[in-house]
Amino acid sequence: ILNVEQSPQSLHVQEGDSTNFTCSFPSSNFYALHWYRWETAKSPEALFVMTLNGDEKKKGRISATLNTKEGYSYLYIKGSQPEDSATYLCAFHNTDKLIFGTGTRLQVFP
């Protein structure tokens, strides 16, 4: 059974704090690792799709790294803002489907 684990399950931080989450995935049959941001009552939106070992991607204050050999990815948010409050999902792309983790729920307090 292919499993994707995310930690922590939830996180509460103050505005301005930097934070990071972890996604662990199987290291075999790797095609891609996706990160999605999911705000309440909205649809999940893609942040990054990462394909190569050592990949680093950045979008504004959010960045991600990828280690396919050991099967983990980190998502970093620098200087968290209240609008960053959301659930962050990672998904392991295996052949024809994505296998999602249960997400990290981030709450940023002003």
Add this chain to the structure above:
Amino acid sequence: ETGVTQSPTHLIKTRGQQVTLRCSSQSGHNTVSWYQQALGQGPQFIFQYYREEENGRGNFPPRFSGLQFPNYSSELNVNALELDDSALYLCASRELAGLSTGELFFGEGSRLTVL
């Protein structure tokens, strides 16, 4: 460019009934997949359609079935509903199938409650 739209947004059914959920893919996308998100879980892959044919399926029983139409809209049908089918059902589209690493574009989901 219109996004992925799903209908209905909420519905309530009773055990044993049948339900049809609908999805309109993003313009230009020929692949649609369906996911079930139960409470406290991540989205679970149900199946994927590419050019009107199922080309991938997760661990869901045959009473979960689907269709994709020539305009790339899609339906998810669930027969003989069980209490455990209560969940948020997400539809996602993308441009390519197979080994494409393209991001998914999601709808807002249909929340099904089975009583």
